[in-house]
Amino acid sequence: MTNRAAAALKSRAFPNLKSEVYLYGMHTGVTGKGWLCQRHLHHMMVEVNLVLSGTQTAIMDHAVYEQQAGDLLIIPPMKPHRYKSDRQEPLQYFVMHVQVSDTAFMQLMNNCEQLHYPKGDPLNEKLRPIIMQLIEQLQEDDSHSHIGLFANALLMMSLLERHMKTQQSDSPHYSEETLPPLIAREIEKLITFRHSDSEDRFETREPLHNWLAQIAEKLLISRRHCYRVFQQAYRMSPRDYLAVLRQQEAMHSLVNSDDSLEQIAYRIGFENVQSFIRQFSKWTGMTPGSFRRSERDSLHYLTPLELKLEQ
Structure with missing residues (x-):
């Protein structure tokens, strides 16, 4: 152990920490032409939406995104959005919503500007393998323990947080009591x-x-x-x-x-x-x-x- 590491291990009290994670509405879907998901939002939840095959159109405010296979959408809390599919080929997607009792993280996500991460984007390449593993874990239907599932969800949120901090270093920060x-x-x-x-x-x-x-x-x-x-x-x-x-x-x-x-x-x-x-x-x-x-x-x-x- 280096002297610096040893010095860092001197007696020090750290605060007790508690966090809750809520995973809601996780599902895969297969739709055809004419499919429409009505305008909606999620209350203090982050939506993770991955197209597995086909194409869907996402509309948020005045922005329109054509989401191809492998493309990822990260939708902040309180962001109205809707989806539709006008293509002949079937659309297959995975969606999940994540809420953590970390107000700083949720408020960081509120300031998120980039929502669409196409296949090949560095963040997409980090998150997509974790999402695919989450899908596999959900399909296994292991009712004994969900630790691995939550571990992957938290890893995904940790990577998101790190990315958002680098993108929003000058953004205003809102505390829990604002x-x-x-x-x-x-x-x-x-x-x-x-x-x-x-x-x-x-x-x-x-x-x-x-x-x-x-x-x-x-x-x-x-x-x-x-x-x-x-x-x-x-x-x-x-x-x-x-x-x-x-x-x-x-x-x-x-x-x-x-x-x-x-x-x-x-x-x-x-x-x-x-x-x-x-x-x-x-x-x-x-x-x-x-x-x-x-x-x-x-x-x-x-x-x-x-x-x-x-x-």
């Missing part, structure tokens, strides 16, 4: 608090009015400042975020529950079911009933609010 994540949580509560209410009281629940002003008042800031810091951090307005959450929760409830349209409309803040039906038709081009019949059990990409880790 306003943007607090505002996001308060917006999410506008929907999640309704899940715990008695369903037979949904007719009497007040609709969503002046909600941003109420959030700002709760956080002891002005409404204007509340809007500005959220927009700056997540590149979307608080109202846009709430709209995506309402659409996403509606789609998730329609295909994963037998709740009535009235119950779903109430939970996401509509005053009546007619308003909900009109808005849902604008979102998806389908009525809620048609969507429920055609998409039942097929929407694996949505992240339910009630399943996300506590921050």
Whole structure:
């Protein structure tokens, strides 16, 4: 052992550390021409999307990516996105969502500028073998231990973190107690608090009015400042975020529950079911009933609010 190494081993107390990792919605899919994945986002989760064969089109804000076989997409938290496939050949893909209870990492990912890593890109060449090993581990269906699975997921996040730090050395850093994540949580509560209410009281629940002003008042800031810091951090307005959450929760409830349209409309803040039906038709081009019949059990990409880790 060198003198330098020996010196580094002098008595020193290190902090106790705890971290949680949540892997959600891991699946492979095979689709044909005309496949469409509706616009959605993931609450404080990183999406890893790898095309195994064929081609898919990813749309994020005004950016469009043609994802070929072997191409990788890394989608930050709170980033609205959608997919489609217009090609004749089948599309096969793997997708997973990762949340870690490391706020610094999640906020680092929020500032991610590069999303598309084509085959041959240095980061792609590092991550793709790990993802392929993850797929093999998932297919083995080993119910005794998931340590190897989580080890690979954390290795992937570690490589991502190292890459993002080199790319974003001058980017602003947000600590755990800064306003943007607090505002996001308060917006999410506008929907999640309704899940715990008695369903037979949904007719009497007040609709969503002046909600941003109420959030700002709760956080002891002005409404204007509340809007500005959220927009700056997540590149979307608080109202846009709430709209995506309402659409996403509606789609998730329609295909994963037998709740009535009235119950779903109430939970996401509509005053009546007619308003909900009109808005849902604008979102998806389908009525809620048609969507429920055609998409039942097929929407694996949505992240339910009630399943996300506590921050």
